[in-house]
Amino acid sequence: MEAPHHEAPAVTLKITVNSPEQMGELGRRLAKLLRPGDLVMLTGELGAGKTTLTRGLGEGLGVRGAVTSPTFVIARVHPPLAEGPSLVHVDAYRLGGGLDEMEDLDLDVSLPESVVVVEWGDGKVEELSDDRLRVVIDRAVGEASGDAPDGAADEVRDVTITGLGGRWADADLASLSA
């Protein structure tokens, strides 16, 4: 697949995450790379670990309030406890349409001064920014999980992180797997 000429080439990192704790740690590391205006899209089936990753991210950013899976709320704003951006955590699962349906959230207004993390945002929030960090979480199957100790195989996740656009061209994604 060829990228359109106006887009910077994508930067990709693949990581194996073996437990919810490691997923949280990945979130805390990711927080160090993030700055206001960053859009992070989380993709993966129910129970993949999107919210667990976001929780670590919130800890790393040092924001107020517990990051949870919202039952009715679509978006929650977590203000910074000290310095830094707010975390806007969106779960777009129940939203059929795109940004039009999310207009009330004013994500375009909050994005410049916040880190916006969207679960289930594929095909819905791309318009917000050409610069996006796309995180795809898959349950590991086959070899990787087969090597894990009994009972731990269920916890193995393959995480693919792709930086789209100029914002991510020089980002130190390798620091995430350190």
Ligand code: ADP
């Ligand atoms: P999602 O938001 O993708 O639906 P959650 O983060 O809410 O997923 O839930 C993930 C569930 O899977 C949690 O119960 C968590 O403890 C469990 N889990 C097991 N292994 C992992 C892992 N490696 N990373 C994240 N969560 C994991």
Ligand code: MG
């Ligand atoms: Mg979730």
